[in-house]
Amino acid sequence: MRSPSREPTVTVCRDCCCGSTRKHPGVDHDAHLEALRGGIAGYGRIVVSQCLLACDRSNVMVVTPAPALRRAGAGSVWLAEVLTTAHIHAVVAWIRAGGPGAAPIPAELAALRSDRPALLPAGSCGID
Numbered sequence: 001m002r003s004p005s006r007e008p009t010v011t012v013c014r015d016c017c018c019g020s021t022r023k024h025p026g027v028d029h030d031a032h033l034e035a036l037r038g039g040i041a042g043y044g045r046i047v048v049s050q051c052l053l054a055c056d057r058s059n060v061m062v063v064t065p066a067p068a069l070r071r072a073g074a075g076s077v078w079l080a081e082v083l084t085t086a087h088i089h090a091v092v093a094w095i096r097a098g099g100p101g102a103a104p105i106p107a108e109l110a111a112l113r114s115d116r117p118a119l120l121p122a123g124s125c126g127i128d
C-alpha cells in the first residue's frame with residue numbers, strides 16, 4: 001500500500017470507441033477494467049474517462065506519475081491499442097513498481113506508447 005501522494009493514476013478511456021465491442025469485438029473490456037482495478041488496488045488510482053479524443057488509437061490509457069514524481073518532472077505516458085490481457089498485466093506490473101518516474105516502462109507497453117493526441121473533430125471516431 002502506498003500513500004495517495006505516491007500513487008500513480010491510470011486514466012482508462014471508456015466511451016464511443018474505447019471499451020466498445022462494436023469497435024473491438026472479442027475483447028472483454030469489463031474484465032480488463034476489473035483486472036486493472038484489482039491489480040493496482042493499494043498501489044494506484046483508476047479514473048474512467050469519457051472520450052480522450054484519440055479514438056483512432058483505442059483503447060487508450062494515460063498513466064500519470066504520482067504527484068511527488070510529477071513535481072520532480074516525470075510526465076504522463078499515453079498508451080494506444082491497449083487491447084490484450086497481457087497489456088493489462090503489464091500496466092498492473094508497472095503501477096505496482098511505481099509507474100512513470102519510478103520504474104521504466106515495461107517492454108510490452110513501450111510498443112504502445114503514443115504521443116498526446118491533437119484534438120479530433122467531432123464524429124471522427126469512425127463508428128457512428
Ligand code: FES
Nearest residue numbers: 013017018054055
Ligand atoms: S473513446 Fe477513447 S479516445 Fe475516443
